[in-house]
Amino acid sequence: MTDQQPSSRPNLRQALELAGSHFVNLVEIGILKAFIDFGVFDKLPESDDESSSITVAELAARVPNCDEATLERMANFLVAAGILASPSPGRVAHTPSSRAYCTGQVPAGFIVHVYNFLLRPVACWSTFFERQGGRLAAPVDSHHNPLGLATGHPDRDLYGILDAEPELAKLFNAAMQGSAGIYSLDGVYDFGWMRDLLGLDDGPVIVDVGGSSGGALVDILRANAFVPPVRCAVLDLPQALEGDGTGTGAAATTAGTPGVQLVSGSMFASPLPAPVGGALVYHLRRVLNDFPDGAVVQALTAIRAACRPDGTSRVLIVEELLHPNRSKFSVAQDIFVMNFGGKRRSADMFGALADRAGFRVNAVLEDEATDFGVVELVTV
Numbered sequence: 058m059t060d061q062q063p064s065s066r067p068n069l070r071q072a073l074e075l076a077g078s079h080f081v082n083l084v085e086i087g088i089l090k091a092f093i094d095f096g097v098f099d100k101l102p103e104s105d106d107e108s109s110s111i112t113v114a115e116l117a118a119r120v121p122n123c124d125e126a127t128l129e130r131m132a133n134f135l136v137a138a139g140i141l142a143s144p145s146p147g148r149v150a151h152t153p154s155s156r157a158y159c160t161g162q163v164p165a166g167f168i169v170h171v172y173n174f175l176l177r178p179v180a181c182w183s184t185f186f187e188r189q190g191g192r193l194a195a196p197v198d199s200h201h202n203p204l205g206l207a208t209g210h211p212d213r214d215l216y217g218i219l220d221a222e223p224e225l226a227k228l229f230n231a232a233m234q235g236s237a238g239i240y241s242l243d244g245v246y247d248f249g250w251m252r253d254l255l256g257l258d259d260g261p262v263i264v265d266v267g268g269s270s271g272g273a274l275v276d277i278l279r280a281n282a283f284v285p286p287v288r289c290a291v292l293d294l295p296q297a298l299e300g301d302g303t304g305t306g307a308a309a310t311t312a313g314t315p316g317v318q319l320v321s322g323s324m325f326a327s328p329l330p331a332p333v334g335g336a337l338v339y340h341l342r343r344v345l346n347d348f349p350d351g352a353v354v355q356a357l358t359a360i361r362a363a364c365r366p367d368g369t370s371r372v373l374i375v376e377e378l379l380h381p382n383r384s385k386f387s388v389a390q391d392i393f394v395m396n397f398g399g400k401r402r403s404a405d406m407f408g409a410l411a412d413r414a415g416f417r418v419n420a421v422l423e424d425e426a427t428d429f430g431v432v433e434l435v436t437v
């Protein structure tokens with residue numbers, strides 16, 4: 058015992074420091090979310106110059122529906138955390154960090170996204186596990202998940218929840234659109250193999266399954282001018298094709314590439330709608346990681362049934378791939394999507410599911426910097 062004390066004491070101190078840092082991080086994210094919601098960062102003077110600080114009372118007066126004493130307590134934390142500056146007692150000013158949380162900035166959107174899709178559901182994990190019979194077990198059925206519990210929709214999958222929560226849907230779609238640029242296939246995947254096959258018949262060429270506003274398909278068509286848009290389609294749920302009424306729907310996005318068909322339907326329904334049967338490419342970008350394994354196999358099985366009998370169809374799964382040894386962030390994303398029944402997968406994990414649906418992995422193309430990759434499947 059005596060021998061162990063010198064080493065165990067520092068360990069306990071380190072463990073407590075670590076636990077304390079988790080606590081402080083949670084307080085920080087709570088305050089950031091509240092300040093973003095109330096636009097507090099927007100009300101600070103623009104300049105970095107210390108003379109541009111204002112008193113907490115002045116700041117509180119600029120923020121609608123704000124209690125000065127509460128603002129002060131929260132601002133004290135952000136000053137202690139180095140997110141706000143306080144050039145003299147009672148005064149606050151922007152720092153480069155706080156500017157990132159002004160309205161419209163990507164980090165501000167990220168905090169709101171993390172709050173809604175991680176913190177809220179995590180607070181329901183105990184209830185969720187209780188409902189799983191007291192088991193520590195991730196959702197196996199997309200319609201029963203912690204996000205559903207957190208939002209009062211315990212029987213809906215992610216897209217059903219978003220349907221019922223338009224404000225949440227706007228935030229989700231904005232986050233998706235904000236990050237769409239990094240998933241460009243240009244220079245990553247070569248569609249050249251299709252050239253010789255296009256003339257053999259006039260069947261569908263590319264179907265963007267879960268293509269939402271059609272942005273990915275439009276990008277592919279721009280980079281591959283030999284592909285006729287009239288032989289391409291977006292297959293998605295009706296509400297996704299319509300958009301949220303602010304010009305974000307597929308009809309608006311694909312207007313510049315006339316002829317692209319917008320097909321309303323579900324990737325889980327077999328057979329898939331007739332216009333998307335027999336395509337050369339079924340492209341699924343950021344779709345399958347939102348679902349548990351069983352649903353992924355169901356969707357791939359429906360797609361397999363729609364593939365051309367001559368073996369020329371390919372499926373492109375475009376996702377951020379799981380790299381347990383590469384980064385903590387990559388694994389954190391897996392836990393994030395678990396909240397709504399999703400799962401981040403490695404290429405091998407996709408291979409195992411593809412095998413159950415009648416496909417095999419033909420190629421994996423990866424961009425190490427972003428974790429984003431393309432898993433190409435062919436029929437067996």
Ligand SMILES: C[S@@+](CC[C@H](N)C(=O)[O-])C[C@H]1O[C@@H](n2cnc3c(N)ncnc32)[C@H](O)[C@@H]1O
Pocket residue numbers: 216233237266267268269270272273292293294297322323324325341342343344347
């Ligand atoms: C995260 S978004 C990705 C959108 C787009 N592929 C992208 O990368 O920007 C997932 C898409 O899958 C669609 N989706 C969800 N369930 C679906 C289903 N059962 N059948 C077809 N699409 C579905 C959603 O409507 C949504 O548009």
